[in-house]
Amino acid sequence: MTMVRGKQIISTKQLFAILFLGLMNHGYVSISRWITEVAHQDAWISTFLGGFIAFVLLNIILLLMKRFPDKTFIQISDEVLGKYLGKIPGIIFLIFLLFFTALSLYLLVSLVSAWLLPKTPIDVIIISILLLQIYLTREGIKVLGRFQEMIMVIVLLGMPITFLPYFIYQNHTLLMPIGGTGVVTILKGALPAFYTFFTFFSLLILYPYVRKDASHKEIVKASNMSILVVTILKTFYVFGSIAVFGEKEIQFFLYPLLEYVKLLVFPVIERVEFMMIFLWLFMMFSGTVTTFYMANLTAEQVINVEGYKNTGLIIAIPIYFLTRLSQNIAESLSLFRLEGAVLSIVLLATIAFVFGLSFILQKGGENA
Amino acid sequence: MFKNFLKRAKARFQPDKGLIADTYVVEGESSLTHDFRDNICRLQIIFKDCSDIVFREFEIQMDKQVSAVLIYLDGMVDRVTLHNHVMRSLMGISKKDYPQELSPLHRLNRLKNIDIMVGEIKEEQDMYTLVNNILSGEIIFMLDDCDHALILNGRGWQARAINEPDTETVVRGPKEGFVETLRSNTTLIRRKIKDPNLKLKVVQGGKKTNTDIAIMYVQGICPEDLIEEVEKRLKTINLDGVFESGYIEEFIEDNPYSPFPQVQITERPDKVAGNLLEGKIAIIVDGTPVVSIVPATLAQFYQSPEDYYERTIFGTAVRIIRLLSFITSVTATSLYVALVSFHQHLIPGEIVLSVAETRVGVPFPTLLEAVFMEIVLELVREASIRLPGSIGQTIGIVGALVIGQSAVEAKLASPILVIIVAISAISSYVIPHFSTSYSLRFMRFMMIGAAGTFGAYGIAIVWIGLLIHLCTLESFGQPYLAGVAPFRWTDLKDTIFRVPLWMMGTRPTVPDMKDIDRMLGAKGDREDDNGEG
Numbered sequence: 001m002t003m004v005r006g007k008q009i010i011s012t013k014q015l016f017a018i019l020f021l022g023l024m025n026h027g028y029v030s031i032s033r034w035i036t037e038v039a040h041q042d043a044w045i046s047t048f049l050g051g052f053i054a055f056v057l058l059n060i061i062l063l064l065m066k067r068f069p070d071k072t073f074i075q076i077s078d079e080v081l082g083k084y085l086g087k088i089p090g091i092i093f094l095i096f097l098l099f100f101t102a103l104s105l106y107l108l109v110s111l112v113s114a115w116l117l118p119k120t121p122i123d124v125i126i127i128s129i130l131l132l133q134i135y136l137t138r139e140g141i142k143v144l145g146r147f148q149e150m151i152m153v154i155v156l157l158g159m160p161i162t163f164l165p166y167f168i169y170q171n172h173t174l175l176m177p178i179g180g181t182g183v184v185t186i187l188k189g190a191l192p193a194f195y196t197f198f199t200f201f202s203l204l205i206l207y208p209y210v211r212k213d214a215s216h217k218e219i220v221k222a223s224n225m226s227i228l229v230v231t232i233l234k235t236f237y238v239f240g241s242i243a244v245f246g247e248k249e250i251q252f253f254l255y256p257l258l259e260y261v262k263l264l265v266f267p268v269i270e271r272v273e274f275m276m277i278f279l280w281l282f283m284m285f286s287g288t289v290t291t292f293y294m295a296n297l298t299a300e301q302v303i304n305v306e307g308y309k310n311t312g313l314i315i316a317i318p319i320y321f322l323t324r325l326s327q328n329i330a331e332s333l334s335l336f337r338l339e340g341a342v343l344s345i346v347l348l349a350t351i352a353f354v355f356g357l358s359f360i361l362q363k364g365g366e367n368a
Numbered sequence: 369m370f371k372n373f374l375k376r377a378k379a380r381f382q383p384d385k386g387l388i389a390d391t392y393v394v395e396g397e398s399s400l401t402h403d404f405r406d407n408i409c410r411l412q413i414i415f416k417d418c419s420d421i422v423f424r425e426f427e428i429q430m431d432k433q434v435s436a437v438l439i440y441l442d443g444m445v446d447r448v449t450l451h452n453h454v455m456r457s458l459m460g461i462s463k464k465d466y467p468q469e470l471s472p473l474h475r476l477n478r479l480k481n482i483d484i485m486v487g488e489i490k491e492e493q494d495m496y497t498l499v500n501n502i503l504s505g506e507i508i509f510m511l512d513d514c515d516h517a518l519i520l521n522g523r524g525w526q527a528r529a530i531n532e533p534d535t536e537t538v539v540r541g542p543k544e545g546f547v548e549t550l551r552s553n554t555t556l557i558r559r560k561i562k563d564p565n566l567k568l569k570v571v572q573g574g575k576k577t578n579t580d581i582a583i584m585y586v587q588g589i590c591p592e593d594l595i596e597e598v599e600k601r602l603k604t605i606n607l608d609g610v611f612e613s614g615y616i617e618e619f620i621e622d623n624p625y626s627p628f629p630q631v632q633i634t635e636r637p638d639k640v641a642g643n644l645l646e647g648k649i650a651i652i653v654d655g656t657p658v659v660s661i662v663p664a665t666l667a668q669f670y671q672s673p674e675d676y677y678e679r680t681i682f683g684t685a686v687r688i689i690r691l692l693s694f695i696t697s698v699t700a701t702s703l704y705v706a707l708v709s710f711h712q713h714l715i716p717g718e719i720v721l722s723v724a725e726t727r728v729g730v731p732f733p734t735l736l737e738a739v740f741m742e743i744v745l746e747l748v749r750e751a752s753i754r755l756p757g758s759i760g761q762t763i764g765i766v767g768a769l770v771i772g773q774s775a776v777e778a779k780l781a782s783p784i785l786v787i788i789v790a791i792s793a794i795s796s797y798v799i800p801h802f803s804t805s806y807s808l809r810f811m812r813f814m815m816i817g818a819a820g821t822f823g824a825y826g827i828a829i830v831w832i833g834l835l836i837h838l839c840t841l842e843s844f845g846q847p848y849l850a851g852v853a854p855f856r857w858t859d860l861k862d863t864i865f866r867v868p869l870w871m872m873g874t875r876p877t878v879p880d881m882k883d884i885d886r887m888l889g890a891k892g893d894r895e896d897d898n899g900e901g
Contacts, residue, residue, distance in 0.1 A: 139840045146839040146853035281828040
């Protein structure tokens with residue numbers, strides 16, 4: 001029977017879920033280690049600052065997207081730069097997304113490999129996740145939105161458990177002296193923290209799909225709410241981990257959040273961290289599938305084949321090889337920093353260039 | 369080859385619909401003539417070798433002696449109506465009632481309007497329609513020298529009494545269920561919703577069976593585009609026979625390859641009535657007690673009419689139990705397989721020893737052991753369903769006690785696994801909708817396979833795949849997970865929870881209807897109309 005397909009629209013609640021899970025996913029289990037390495041006991045301040053930078057940039061992006069309510073960044077650059085030159089920003093964005101997805105995927109796969117399937121070849125795990133991502137992307141943005149909403153409910157149900165170790169084992173002296181590392185160190189730490197918020201760039205693609213059903217104000221509200229909630233949560237996790245372990249001990253852990261949850265012991269459920277890994281698998285998959293979908297949609301729009309169902313299959317190939325680039329988690333961490341530094345500069349410059357030109361050429365907004 | 373192609377092409381464009389029994393009776397093209405004998409002869413050719421078709425010829429004393437015939441299908445006509453109302457009124461006519469000479473058509477009209485004492489009479493000229501009406505149990509009356517016939521409603525046949533449906537029993541609530549007769553079923557619904565806005569449209573399905581398929585909906589609540597969509601999809605059914613609602617389901621479902629049903633079925637009139645008031649459409653097929661309701665959402669399959677008859681707190685509790693049973697049914701066995709095969713360190717110290725002890729001597733890996741037990745369970749289940757009640761119960765006991773216990777003693781399975789398989793089997797039957805338990809059983813095998821291969825990770829990826837699949841599903845363009853994804857606070861009141869009825873001020877948001885207000889009444893409310901008038 002022919003399917004009666006609704007429009008490809010996502011609601012503001014779905015936007016919140018997509019951003020929330022995407023922002024949470026990146027560095028969720030390791031963020032304490034990444035930031036304390038640079039900012040020591042003040043890592044939580046750096047995390048908050050990183051979130052704040054992302055918050056500011058997100059609002060700038062929203063302001064810019066307001067001028068083109070029915071277009072994605074790729075379509076905007078097509079309009080501003082022309083048919084051929086307009087593809088370049090799209091390709092840069094695509095490369096960024098491919099790297100970013102591969103890195104997120106590697107973090108997920110390495111966690112599964114280390115904790116659940118140590119003897120299984122890593123390729124099998126990568127391929128199994130990629131196949132699920134391809135399946136989801138085939139069905140369009142509407143299904144992505146619904147899926148993320150479902151997962152958010154599951155994640156939120158398990159989240160209160162992660163607050164418990166702090167309330168039981170906290171030792172605030174481990175956080176002292178607050179600000180003792182100095183402003184420069186804190187600001188240095190804010191950079192890797194900011195990199196963990198990269199998913200906010202997906203608004204460059206998502207905006208027109210939400211705008212069909214909601215006002216700009218509602219989108220701003222949902223996006224800001226998601227980034228604020230995630231900033232608070234991530235800051236809490238870093239704060240809590242330092243308060244429980246201390247910044248030096250955290251450096252010994254590959255996944256500090258797991259060690260932090262491991263402190264809990266319930267009757268019958270002795271290994272709480274495994275239960276949490278099971279829940280986090282859903283969250284981490286959702287985070288990676290968002291960037292995978294963005295890469296898929298960007299590729300489709302760059303080559304003008306939007307709606308083609310098998311683009312995910314093509315996108316999965318480079319992502320697979322990029323995922324295999326990292327040999328271990330330490331390497332992936334260096335890659336993460338490199339990618340964060342290079343791509344964020346290039347991408348931000350590209351976005352600034354495209355929107356700057358649109359202002360100069362008086363495209364978009366009232367003139368659109 | 370070219371000849372064959374031409375033959376196929378010709379057959380493709382041949383208007384086969386409407387041809388009856390190789391005669392030239394085509395829908396809309398063959399009419400009765402003034403030749404009474406010729407009309408009877410044509411019908412006799414059509415019904416050649418149909419000994420249950422009765423041609424009762426007789427004379428009526430009107431302005432002159434006129435030949436007439438009654439044609440009906442024996443067994444499908446109510447004999448009381450035929451004898452006491454039709455025959456008696458026709459044969460009781462005397463010449464003094466017809467003092468003036470009349471034309472044949474005037475005679476027929478007078479009989480229709482004055483003499484024949486039957487509730488529903490239609491005049492018809494098309495031969496194809498007449499044939500179909502005979503087969504549907506109507507009485508056809510033809511008069512000499514007249515090119516029109518009368519269709520007298522005399523339907524009546526042996527039907528099953530209205531009983532409580534076996535598959536949807538309730539402790540509290542109406543004990544009536546649908547039967548195999550379309551009219552009885554529509555009446556059962558009408559009795560629940562006494563509103564002129566309850567509309568009923570009938571279409572025919574099956575080229576040979578000409579089965580009546582009724583569409584019922586409440587105008588003003590049900591969205592117009594949904595009604596159009598249902599009608600459009602029903603017209604695509606190109607089968608020779610429709611015997612059960614399952615025949616049409618596969619044609620009208622959005623995704624027939626999914627293990628999850630996208631059409632809700634029920635044998636309970638109260639359930640249909642409740643759904644009609646929520647803007648849904650009921651599709652009733654003649655000859656089956658199973659009524660289909662569209663569009664369907666997953667949450668509906670976990671609801672029972674009893675949820676609304678019992679106190680709200682218990683209604684909600686039962687729904688949460690059903691939700692948990694859905695998870696248990698799909699995951700319990702696979703979780704055991706994953707824990708024993710991959711993550712033994714997650715089993716608490718005291719339990720791990722007893723699990724290890726029970727597995728001593730079992731030669732199979734846990735995966736095979738679990739699959740073996742599940743297959744045995746499926747065999748017992750299938751056997752007990754197909755057998756008569758008492759034997760079915762015996763098989764159940766044999767399966768549960770003898771095979772279960774023997775398998776443990778023979779060291780083919782561990783006792784803990786037997787318990788877990790039993791729990792997951794019971795969980796799958798907590799769900800009120802029987803077809804959904806098929807989906808769960810199907811999913812369970814997938815889950816066990818994944819758990820035996822990838823442990824807990826396998827369970828997670830199958831669940832993720834399952835959730836993605838559920839998110840892709842739609843029923844008549846409406847999201848299958850409506851209420852949860854897309855998430856709507858207002859729909860939660862009657863999905864996972866069952867809030868008090870006085871708090872259900874609005875209807876569910878799926879399907880997308882105009883008249884959302886359940887309590888104040890709006891369009892089509894007769895009291896409001898009276899008030900305004």
